Amino acid sequence: MSIQYDVEPLADSYGAVDSFPKDFGYGEDEDAIEDSPSPSDSKPRILLMGLRRSGKSSIQKVVFHKMSPNETLFLESTNKIYKDDISSSSFVNFQIWDFPGQVDFFDPTFDYEMIFRGTGALIFVIDAQDDYMEALGRLHLTVSRAYRVNPEINFEVFIHKVDGLSDDHKIETQRDIHQRANDDLADASLEKLHLSFYLTSIYDHSIFEAFSKVVQKLIPQLPTLENLLNIFISNSGIEKAFLFDVVSKIYIATDSSPVDMQSYELCCDMIDVVIDVSCIYGLREDGSGSAYDKESMAIIKLNNTTVLYLKEVTKFLALVCILREESFERKGLIDYNFHCFRKAIHEVFEVGISAQRPLGSQAVGSPCNKAVALNGTPRNTV
Numbered sequence: 001m002s003i004q005y006d007v008e009p010l011a012d013s014y015g016a017v018d019s020f021p022k023d024f025g026y027g028e029d030e031d032a033i034e035d036s037p038s039p040s041d042s043k044p045r046i047l048l049m050g051l052r053r054s055g056k057s058s059i060q061k062v063v064f065h066k067m068s069p070n071e072t073l074f075l076e077s078t079n080k081i082y083k084d085d086i087s088s089s090s091f092v093n094f095q096i097w098d099f100p101g102q103v104d105f106f107d108p109t110f111d112y113e114m115i116f117r118g119t120g121a122l123i124f125v126i127d128a129q130d131d132y133m134e135a136l137g138r139l140h141l142t143v144s145r146a147y148r149v150n151p152e153i154n155f156e157v158f159i160h161k162v163d164g165l166s167d168d169h170k171i172e173t174q175r176d177i178h179q180r181a182n183d184d185l186a187d188a189s190l191e192k193l194h195l196s197f198y199l200t201s202i203y204d205h206s207i208f209e210a211f212s213k214v215v216q217k218l219i220p221q222l223p224t225l226e227n228l229l230n231i232f233i234s235n236s237g238i239e240k241a242f243l244f245d246v247v248s249k250i251y252i253a254t255d256s257s258p259v260d261m262q263s264y265e266l267c268c269d270m271i272d273v274v275i276d277v278s279c280i281y282g283l284r285e286d287g288s289g290s291a292y293d294k295e296s297m298a299i300i301k302l303n304n305t306t307v308l309y310l311k312e313v314t315k316f317l318a319l320v321c322i323l324r325e326e327s328f329e330r331k332g333l334i335d336y337n338f339h340c341f342r343k344a345i346h347e348v349f350e351v352g353i354s355a356q357r358p359l360g361s362q363a364v365g366s367p368c369n370k371a372v373a374l375n376g377t378p379r380n381t382v
């Protein structure tokens with residue numbers, strides 16, 4: 001469900017997420033790469049690379065610009081590097097660079113050293129519906145070059161367009177790609193280069209899930225957030241909790257119990273419902289107001305004794321929980337624990353701001369980023 005295309009930009013009443021216009025606040029400007037680096041070039045980067053028509057632009061548009069998957073059929077081929085500044089959230093503060101299919105590493109105008117040096121994650125997209133031998137060759141060339149320039153990069157392989165494959169075929173394709181890619185690395189004595197593999201499609205939630213995992217690796221405070229979520233759910237009788245970036249529906253953290261796709265989808269759908277209803281009925285007559293603000297909260301009881309509970313945490317983040325109806329009888333306790341949890345999350349951010357290290361900014365290009373990841377649990381926890 002998606003109604004955001006109909007929503008007019010609204011007056012600012014709540015920071016940057018003042019409304020949910022077409023681009024959900026992620027900014028519509030996409031600049032072709034310039035010769036001289038702009039200040040925003042210092043932001044951590046996620047590169048989208050892969051062969052032509054593998055689906056790179058579609059992924060970017062669907063996840064960050066709310067394009068419906070069917071509309072991607074009409075996307076034109078990218079012929080320049082496009083930089084997309086995902087800076088509406090102070091939490092997920094990075095740039096996505098979408099590359100044209102054929103990047104020529106031997107082209108002297110392509111300064112790959114500069115590009116890889118400031119990169120946090122390199123996502124290589126492989127079209128699983130196509131013959132992937134050429135893509136594997138390209139993957140090897142790309143990651144080995146990038147690794148030599150910056151071994152701190154997280155290398156992520158999206159085995160994409162799996163909506164067209166049967167379950168068995170998916171597993172077999174993943175196994176085969178995994179095996180071949182790692183054999184190539186072993187032959188080149190690059191065993192230390194770690195590739196993570198994801199099965200993705202823009203036609204379901206798998207692309208959001210995969211992107212969530214990619215982004216989480218770039219969030220230095222992740223262990224602290226997970227810790228807070230664990231404490232919150234265990235003290236509140238909650239089964240599963242996600243901390244969502246509301247505009248992209250990427251979850252930036254969850255508790256340490258395993259994530260099952262259905263729970264994640266359910267929570268994503270809840271965000272859609274809340275924002276849609278809020279856009280339609282939550283604004284003032286003159287259209288002013290905000291679809292998501294401090295008051296945003298929702299409780300949905302399902303017919304299988306499950307309760308969904310959503311609350312605003314920061315102007316970009318929402319907590320979405322799944323719990324049993326009987327646990328919800330102690331709503332007062334849950335609300336109180338949430339209050340403490342919210343306060344703790346704000347303290348995590350304040351620490352980040354006072355240290356002048358916005359989340360994500362130190363996550364890349366810095367050899368100490370793994371150490372920063374363990375930067376202290378806030379003083380008051382739930």
Ligand SMILES: Nc1nc2c(ncn2[C@@H]2O[C@H](COP(=O)(O)OP(=O)(O)OP(=O)(O)O)[C@@H](O)[C@H]2O)c(=O)[nH]1
Nearest residue numbers: 053054055056057058072073077078101161201202
């Ligand atoms: N079935 C299916 N098709 C997809 C998926 N993702 C993208 N596509 C289709 O793949 C085609 C190519 O997508 P693009 O996003 O333009 O590919 P690209 O990698 O950016 O291509 P270049 O700009 O030429 O490098 C489009 O017709 C998309 O609709 C997917 O998950 N499943």
